[in-house]
Amino acid sequence: MSAQNVASDSLELKPGLEGVIEDWSSDQRAFKGVPWGKAMMWIFLVSDTFIFGCFLASYMTVRMSTLDPWPNSSEVFALSFGGAPIPLILIAIMTFVLITSSGTMALAVNFGYRKDKRKTFWLLIATAVLGATFVGMQVFEWSKLIIDEGVRPWANPMGAAQFGSVFFMVTGFHGTHVTIGVIFLFIMAYKVSKGHLDDRQPGWFTKRGGNYEEIEIMGLYWHFVDLVWVFIFAFFYLW
Amino acid sequence: MEHVADGHEPVVKEEEAIQHPLGVYFKIWILLFVLSAMSYAVDYYQIQGYMRWFLILLFMVLKAGLIIAVFMHMVWERLAMVYFILLPPLLLLTFVAIGSLEADWTFFNRAIYFLQELVQTGPAPPPAH
Numbered sequence: 477m478s479a480q481n482v483a484s485d486s487l488e489l490k491p492g493l494e495g496v497i498e499d500w501s502s503d504q505r506a507f508k509g510v511p512w513g514k515a516m517m518w519i520f521l522v523s524d525t526f527i528f529g530c531f532l533a534s535y536m537t538v539r540m541s542t543l544d545p546w547p548n549s550s551e552v553f554a555l556s557f558g559g560a561p562i563p564l565i566l567i568a569i570m571t572f573v574l575i576t577s578s579g580t581m582a583l584a585v586n587f588g589y590r591k592d593k594r595k596t597f598w599l600l601i602a603t604a605v606l607g608a609t610f611v612g613m614q615v616f617e618w619s620k621l622i623i624d625e626g627v628r629p630w631a632n633p634m635g636a637a638q639f640g641s642v643f644f645m646v647t648g649f650h651g652t653h654v655t656i657g658v659i660f661l662f663i664m665a666y667k668v669s670k671g672h673l674d675d676r677q678p679g680w681f682t683k684r685g686g687n688y689e690e691i692e693i694m695g696l697y698w699h700f701v702d703l704v705w706v707f708i709f710a711f712f713y714l715w
Numbered sequence: 716m717e718h719v720a721d722g723h724e725p726v727v728k729e730e731e732a733i734q735h736p737l738g739v740y741f742k743i744w745i746l747l748f749v750l751s752a753m754s755y756a757v758d759y760y761q762i763q764g765y766m767r768w769f770l771i772l773l774f775m776v777l778k779a780g781l782i783i784a785v786f787m788h789m790v791w792e793r794l795a796m797v798y799f800i801l802l803p804p805l806l807l808l809t810f811v812a813i814g815s816l817e818a819d820w821t822f823f824n825r826a827i828y829f830l831q832e833l834v835q836t837g838p839a840p841p842p843a844h
Contacts, residue, residue, distance in 0.1 A: 489793070493794065496798060497819070499793060500795055505796055507736075507793070507795065509793060509794050510792070510793075518796065518799075522799075522803055522804070525803075525804050526803075529804060529807035530807075530810065533807065533810040533811050536815065537815070537817060538818075539818075539819075540815060540822060541817075541818040541826075542822075543822070543825050543826065550758050563759060564755065564758050568755045571751050572748070573757070578782065579741075581786075582740045582744070582785075582786045583737070583740060586737060610756040649808075657826055685720075687840065699786045702781050702782060703779055703787075704781050706775055706778045707779070709754070710771050710774070710775035714754060714758055714767075715771065
């Protein structure tokens with residue numbers, strides 16, 4: 477593929493529905509104007525959507541079919557700070573922590589493209605720390621349910637046993653995603669601070685040179701984790 | 716739009732991607748906070764029934780839409796990719812439909828089976844812990 481071909485190719489990009497047909501029927505690449513890493517991340521995220529979608533659909537199925545009463549999440553996840561217990565407060569704080577981390581991530585992507593290394597680094601660190609805070613609160617939530625309430629994946633003293641299965645499966649899978657994200661955020665922050673993206677130095681898994689697009693791709697993953705939480709919050713905690 | 720670096724690796728010119736002003740992100744950020752607070756308020760003020768489900772779904776869809784559209788840059792992508800991402804998950808609605816049909820059937824059978832058992836043997840003792 478010569479530079480000239482790519483240039484003439486991109487000149488002919490059409491907008492709208494016609495563009496969709498042109499892009500999909502075109503030679504070599506369907507996703508024009510995006511780096512391959514971004515297209516691959518989106519493909520991964522669509523597959524991940526199906527994983528979480530199937531979890532939530534199964535959750536719906538078991539909740540609809542159980543004869544035992546479903547525990548009231550508003551009370552289960554209430555916390556008391558000295559006074560009367562505030563309903564669902566722990567989950568609300570976790571939601572705000574994750575939304576905040578999404579905001580710092582979006583800013584990190586923006587400052588990355590502006591090549592502002594210092595701001596990008598600190599915003600990535602802030603995102604990672606907020607993510608780690610979220611996981612920490614999840615650990616607290618799990619230990620409270622396991623030790624104090626006696627909830628197990630196969631049993632639940634508060635009512636339907638399916639509550640335990642769904643809770644550990646769905647929040648566990650989401651928490652794993654957050655944890656992986658935190659690890660990669662720290663790696664990315666390191667790469668930014670060392671100037672690896674400016675010098676186009678390859679990462680540990682690839683021979684391809686580093687690039688500020690990597691932060692946007694990282695951001696896609698992180699926002700997706702936040703996105704999944706929006707659905708878990710609505711369907712599992714509020715419903 | 717694209718140039719070829721290192722002879723074989725096409726990359727998007729980075730000047731293209733920095734056009735979005737920071738203000739957009741702050742506005743969306745604040746909106747997400749407000750929407751989260753409102754969905755928490757649904758639980759805090761114990762709104763029940765259809766109103767609860769409607770509000771939960773409304774705030775959920777708005778939050779998800781804002782995150783996908785702005786934070787994940789979907790509004791700036793080409794339609795070929797937007798359709799590729801947004802259309803396949805609609806298939807999940809099929810799973811939801813099948814799942815709810817099956818759940819109703821399971822519930823019906825469990826009700827019949829467990830009720831019969833209850834009539835024959837009396838109520839089960841409380842589980843030991």
